[in-house]
Amino acid sequence: MLQAIVNGILLGSIYSLIAVGLSLIWGVMRIINWAHGAMVMLSMYITFFAYSMFGLDPLIALPLVAIIMFIVGYLLQIALIERTLNSSWISRLCATFGLMMVLESLALIFWSSNWRAVPVTYSTWTFNISGILISFPRLIAFFIAILMALVLNFFLNHTEIGKAIKATAQDREAAALMGINVNNIYRITFGLGLALTGIAGASLMTFYFVFPKIGFPFALTAYIVCVLGGLGKLNGALLGGLIIGIAQSLTAYFISPEYKMPMAFLIFLVVLYFKPEGIFGGVTE
Amino acid sequence: MGKLKIIFQIKKVSKSFGGVKAVNQVSFQVQEKKIIGLIGPNGAGKTTLFNLITGFLKPDEGQVYFQNRDITNLKPHKICQLGIGRTFQVVRPLSTLTVLENIVTAALLRHNNYKEAKEYAIYIAQITGLTSKINKMAGGIPIAEKKRLGFAQALATGAKLLLLDEVAAGLNPTEVDKFLNIIRKISIEGLTIIMVEHVMKAVMSVANQILVLDHGELIAQGRPEEVTNNEKVIKAYLGDQYKF
Amino acid sequence: MSKKFFSYKIFLVIFVLIVLLIFPIFLKDPYFLDIAITVLLYAFLGNAWNIVGGYCGQASLGHAAYYGIGAYMSTILFLKFGISPWIGMIISAVIASILAIISGYPSLRMKGPYFVFFTIGFAETIRTLFLTWKWVEGSRGIIIPFQNNPINFIFFSKVPYYYTILIFLIFGMLITYSISKSKIGKYSVAIREDETMAEALGINTALYKSYAFAISASLMAIGGTFYAQYVLFIHPNDLMSLNNSVIFMLIAVTGGKGTLFGPLIGSIIIMPLWEYFRSTLGGQFAGLGTLFAGSIVLIIGTVAPGGIIGILNKIRARYNISSRHNSIVGEEK
Numbered sequence: 079m080l081q082a083i084v085n086g087i088l089l090g091s092i093y094s095l096i097a098v099g100l101s102l103i104w105g106v107m108r109i110i111n112w113a114h115g116a117m118v119m120l121s122m123y124i125t126f127f128a129y130s131m132f133g134l135d136p137l138i139a140l141p142l143v144a145i146i147m148f149i150v151g152y153l154l155q156i157a158l159i160e161r162t163l164n165s166s167w168i169s170r171l172c173a174t175f176g177l178m179m180v181l182e183s184l185a186l187i188f189w190s191s192n193w194r195a196v197p198v199t200y201s202t203w204t205f206n207i208s209g210i211l212i213s214f215p216r217l218i219a220f221f222i223a224i225l226m227a228l229v230l231n232f233f234l235n236h237t238e239i240g241k242a243i244k245a246t247a248q249d250r251e252a253a254a255l256m257g258i259n260v261n262n263i264y265r266i267t268f269g270l271g272l273a274l275t276g277i278a279g280a281s282l283m284t285f286y287f288v289f290p291k292i293g294f295p296f297a298l299t300a301y302i303v304c305v306l307g308g309l310g311k312l313n314g315a316l317l318g319g320l321i322i323g324i325a326q327s328l329t330a331y332f333i334s335p336e337y338k339m340p341m342a343f344l345i346f347l348v349v350l351y352f353k354p355e356g357i358f359g360g361v362t363e
Numbered sequence: 364m365g366k367l368k369i370i371f372q373i374k375k376v377s378k379s380f381g382g383v384k385a386v387n388q389v390s391f392q393v394q395e396k397k398i399i400g401l402i403g404p405n406g407a408g409k410t411t412l413f414n415l416i417t418g419f420l421k422p423d424e425g426q427v428y429f430q431n432r433d434i435t436n437l438k439p440h441k442i443c444q445l446g447i448g449r450t451f452q453v454v455r456p457l458s459t460l461t462v463l464e465n466i467v468t469a470a471l472l473r474h475n476n477y478k479e480a481k482e483y484a485i486y487i488a489q490i491t492g493l494t495s496k497i498n499k500m501a502g503g504i505p506i507a508e509k510k511r512l513g514f515a516q517a518l519a520t521g522a523k524l525l526l527l528d529e530v531a532a533g534l535n536p537t538e539v540d541k542f543l544n545i546i547r548k549i550s551i552e553g554l555t556i557i558m559v560e561h562v563m564k565a566v567m568s569v570a571n572q573i574l575v576l577d578h579g580e581l582i583a584q585g586r587p588e589e590v591t592n593n594e595k596v597i598k599a600y601l602g603d604q605y606k607f
Numbered sequence: 608m609s610k611k612f613f614s615y616k617i618f619l620v621i622f623v624l625i626v627l628l629i630f631p632i633f634l635k636d637p638y639f640l641d642i643a644i645t646v647l648l649y650a651f652l653g654n655a656w657n658i659v660g661g662y663c664g665q666a667s668l669g670h671a672a673y674y675g676i677g678a679y680m681s682t683i684l685f686l687k688f689g690i691s692p693w694i695g696m697i698i699s700a701v702i703a704s705i706l707a708i709i710s711g712y713p714s715l716r717m718k719g720p721y722f723v724f725f726t727i728g729f730a731e732t733i734r735t736l737f738l739t740w741k742w743v744e745g746s747r748g749i750i751i752p753f754q755n756n757p758i759n760f761i762f763f764s765k766v767p768y769y770y771t772i773l774i775f776l777i778f779g780m781l782i783t784y785s786i787s788k789s790k791i792g793k794y795s796v797a798i799r800e801d802e803t804m805a806e807a808l809g810i811n812t813a814l815y816k817s818y819a820f821a822i823s824a825s826l827m828a829i830g831g832t833f834y835a836q837y838v839l840f841i842h843p844n845d846l847m848s849l850n851n852s853v854i855f856m857l858i859a860v861t862g863g864k865g866t867l868f869g870p871l872i873g874s875i876i877i878m879p880l881w882e883y884f885r886s887t888l889g890g891q892f893a894g895l896g897t898l899f900a901g902s903i904v905l906i907i908g909t910v911a912p913g914g915i916i917g918i919l920n921k922i923r924a925r926y927n928i929s930s931r932h933n934s935i936v937g938e939e940k
Contacts, residue, residue: 110720161909167719168666172860172908175853179901186894290894294849298731301724340735343728350721351713417807443809451807457800468797471790472809520809 081210082331083324088216090323091223092278096296097303097315098230099274105310106247106267109159109170113178115297117272120181121147121279122288123189129196129283136196137218140280147276151269159268160261178293185290195287215284222281226274227316234312243267247310295339299326302346308356317357321345370395370555371524376425377579378415385411387579388425393524398550399557400570400587404600408579409559410452413526417449418442429524444472448522450513452529452559458502462493462512465501469519484519491515491545507533511542518549525549527558531565543569567591575599627773631766640765644837646878647772648830653858653870654779655826660856661864662783662792663819664799668852669726670827672733673703675846677828678835679737682749685759692760696832700825707824708817715813718802727849734847748842751835760836768837775833776871779826784867786822795819799865854881857900860907863916872915877903 100114111117121143128139158177162170203214234240246253246263254260282288303322307314322342329341349356371393378386386408393399401409414420416427418439426435434442443449457465466484467477474480488494491511496504501512510530517525531539539562546569550556560566566573566587573590575583577599583590590596630643652674660666680702681695690698714725738746755763762768786792794815797805805812835841854877862873877900884896911918 110723158905158909165908165912168664168860168864169908169912171666171720171723172904172912174908176901176904176906176908179853179897180905181901183894183897183901187898298727302728305721305724336735336739340732343732346724346728347713350717350725419803419806438811439806440809440811443807449807451804455801455804455807457797457804459800460796464793468793469808471793475790477788477790477793516808 079328079331082327084210084212086324086327087320088213088220088323089327090320091220092282092319093296093299093303093323094316094319095219095223095226095278095281096275097300097307097319098227098312099271099278100300101304101307101310101312101315102274103268103271104304105312106243107159107163107264109162109174110301111268111271112171112174112297113181114271114275114300115293115295116178116181117147117151117275117293118279118282118296119185119288119290119293120150121276122283122286122292123185123194124276125280125283126194126196126288135198136280136283140222140277143280144273144276147279148269148273151272152265154272155265155268160264163264182290182293189290191289191291193287193289196283198284201285213285215281218284219281222277223316226277227312230274230312239263239266243270298339299342302342304356305346306349306356308358311356311358314356314358367394367396369393370430371557372428373416374426374428376412376415376422376427378411378420378423384579386415386422389576389579389581390425391574391581391584393555393557395523395555396550396553397555397571398546398569399555400566400573401557401559401576402561402563402566402573403576406578407576407599409576410528411579412576413449413528413559416442416526417447443520443522446521446523447526448517448520448524449526450510450517450528450530454506454509454513456501456504456509456512458500460501461498462501462504462508463488463497465512466493466497466515466519469516472519473521487515487519490548491518492541507538510534522554524555524557527556529559529561531560531562534562539565624777631769637765640769642879642882644765644769644772645882646874647769647776648833648837649854649858649878650871650874651772651776651779651833652827652830652855653862653874654776654783655823655830656855657859657864657866657870658783658786658795658826659816659819659823661859661866661869662787662799663795663816665816665819666723666856667726667820667823668723668849668856669728669730669733670823670855671847671849671851672730673707673824673827674831674834674851674855675733675737675841675843676703676706677831678841678846679743679749679831680828681832682751682835682841683743686749686751691758692832692836693758696760696829699828699832703828704821704825707820711817711820715816727852730847730849730852734843737843737847746843748840748845751839751841753839760832761839768833772833775829780867780871782822782826787867791815791818796865853904854900857904859914861903861914863914866914866916869914869916876915 096114096118100111103109103111124143124146125136125139128134128142129136154177158173162173198215200214205212205214205217234244242253242258242263243266245256246258246260250260253263299322303318304315306321307316307318322345325341325345326338329337369392374390375388376386376390377384377388389412401412403409411420415422418434418437418441422435426433428434429445429447432445434445457468460468463481463484466487467480470480470484470487471477474483485497488497491514493508493511493515496508501509504512510533514527514530517527531542534542543565546556546558558566558570570587573585573587574581575590575593575596582595582599583593631640634640634643656667656670677696677699680699681692684690684695684698685692710729714722717725737743743749754761757767786795794805794810797808797810798812798815802812831846834846858873858877859870860873861877862869862871880899881896884899907914913920
């Protein structure tokens with residue numbers, strides 16, 4: 079059972095990484111990025127092509143993927159999301175959901191539904207620590223997630239831009255009055271959120287595979303994680319990811335792997351019913 | 364004076380937000396058909412009080428009674444159904460509907476038949492001076508008219524007690540006078556009104572009684588003349604350094 | 608409102624109705640009839656979604672669950688208990704509405720995105736449930752044996768199916784129309800516009816949301832039964848997919864959510880192309896259908912929130928063709 083918990087933590091760290099980006103976007107712009115899962119898928123494909131065309135190991139390609147995704151996010155914000163900032167949430171739903179559909183269908187058309195994977199030498203390495211098997215690439219992903227959490231924390235609290243982002247998240251009008259270019263902050267935030275999915279995607283490619291629809295289950299879980307941790311609260315996303323990861327792992331172990339999603343959904347329901355603001359009391363508006 | 368019943372009563376109601384007491388042990392009674400002015404500096408807790416009365420917030424302690432019935436923990440729609448109507452400080456018209464449809468939606472509470480509700484809505488629009496605007500989109504009219512629309516909607520729900528939150532703000536003197544006349548008229552017809560106002564002249568000229576709130580506490584209540592000469596009230600508005 | 612204006616709208620409706628009625632007489636090719644039936648079915652389903660998503664503003668992305676439940680319930684009642692699908696359809700409509708109220712209860716307090724998460728998760732859970740449920744054949748799906756017997760809601764030619772779904776559609780739209788003119792409709796719109804204000808006007812938002820949900824779900828279930836009897840094969844992944852839920856929303860939103868004819872217009876625009884991509888091209892090109900649909904959703908979300916009808920209204924307003932009289936649409940944001 080300890081094995082299940084360890085697996086859960088490793089799995090959960092990926093969820094955390096994906097969820098943090100989502101939570102950040104929500105916290106600053108009050109938009110649920112329904113295309114977040116598709117972005118993970120996109121980053122995974124970029125990582126794959128970095129390997130198949132240039133022979134780059136995913137972990138080496140990782141910073142590159144992150145930068146590419148940042149640019150993609152920045153541009154998407156300008157081209158699309160900005161138009162919806164004053165619209166109803168249904169319009170925003172349509173915009174980002176439509177984006178997801180477009181991305182997934184383009185992936186299907188250009189790259190087919192075949193699974194793609196990067197055959198790194200270390201994808202099957204495992205450590206055996208007193209009877210518990212730990213997969214090497216997943217462990218790396220875990221450390222990357224922790225590293226990113228620390229970097230993000232530092233960035234948001236100790237850099238000019240980071241603090242501007244935090245200010246905008248708290249009160250966009252006040253931030254504007256203080257001279258912060260809110261539109262630019264939004265673009266940076268969206269780029270940042272996608273960059274995080276880029277990191278997650280690249281990490282995933284060291285031990286997983288990609289196909290056009292792979293984003294969806296990750297995204298769904300990410301939403302649940304965000305709600306659990308409190309929408310807009312990044313620490314919550316981190317912690318929530320681990321909790322869901324462990325819960326799913328235990329469910330797969332004790333009941334059946336088929337019930338991983340229903341279990342996540344059950345947790346979601348319970349949280350929404352008893353404490354909709356999540357663990358750290360996120361913004362519910 | 365003794366013949367009029369107590370229609371509304373609030374006993375020791377308090378509400379805190381994260382350690383700050385927005386409303387602190389407020390108690391008062393209101394006789395029916397009276398016009399009560401609720402004044403106080405910004406942030407005194409007036410809107411919070413309204414939210415507590417109408418069920419949008421739950422009090423930490425205390426009770427609210429309407430027509431001798433405890434309404435403290437009832438849902439907002441239930442409280443409205445019982446006869447308390449309100450406006451919002453930040454106007455909330457149903458933007459994609461016309462002004463008339465907005466009022467009709469309110470009127471449907473007491474008139475199940477759409478046709479009846481529409482007739483009643485037209486009548487309410489007349490009373491509140493909105494007749495010329497009834498076919499305009501509620502989202503596109505100026506703020507002063509949006510406020511009047513909110514007022515009309517509260518009226519149309521058939522309320523016996525009206526809680527008006529700064530309806531006179533932003534109106535020019537003529538409009539203020541018109542508004543006050545409407546208030547006087549509906550009061551004669553049997554409605555009880557509690558109005559939050561910053562436009563002092565408005566509230567002082569029409570209210571039977573004034574309540575003064577400061578930092579969540581009721582610091583004075585009485586007739587308009589009494590309250591304006593009350594030292595605590597003057598201090599609350601102007602600060603300690605001013606003396607009379 | 609001049610007399611001229613009035614008659615132009617009614618004339619249009621009658622014209623469309625006549626076209627729809629005589630359609631099969633001129634186009635007998637089963638391929639085209641199939642597309643026509645699909646268009647009408649999805650218009651019907653889009654209309655059902657519209658009641659709760661467009662008028663009441665509760666954009667559910669889990670409606671496919673009720674679609675599937677309707678299909679499964681009438682099929683099980685038919686195959687295991689010998690009850691005619693016509694009756695099974697009514698029963699499943701009632702059960703679906705009860706289920707909608709029960710399952711909708713936790714979601715009544717949820718706002719915006721939370722509500723959407725919930726509906727997605729709900730539908731996915733139901734789908735997983737049906738996939739693993741042995742009694743309903745789970746992942747194998749159920750085949751309904753073909754017997755040309757109208758009493759059992761199975762027809763040999765496509766023409767009766769066409770007229771059946773057309774009648775259902777007209778019925779569904781009549782329901783939507785009468786709701787829009789009633790207290791339920793007006794209250795639903797108020798809830799959509801501003802729930803807090805609705806409460807302040809004495810509207811029991813939980814109750815009215817439930818009404819909208821119940822009516823919407825029961826219509827969905829009826830659509831599900833039709834599908835089962837038309838295709839004669841049901842499977843959780845065909846019926847209760849997120850894809851389907853999104854299409855229902857897409858159809859209503861493209862035409863104009865919260866309008867009477869929106870779903871029909873939306874279906875006419877989207878379904879023929881969708882079917883073409885899906886069945887004729889297939890394979891990787893199945894993606895083209897989603898690409899097309901996704902682009903439309905994107906465009907609607909960013910520049911045309913009112914859908915086609917919204918655009919038409921804007922054109923009308925700009926050229927001052929008539930005073931705005933349709934209270935259901937208005938300026939969308």
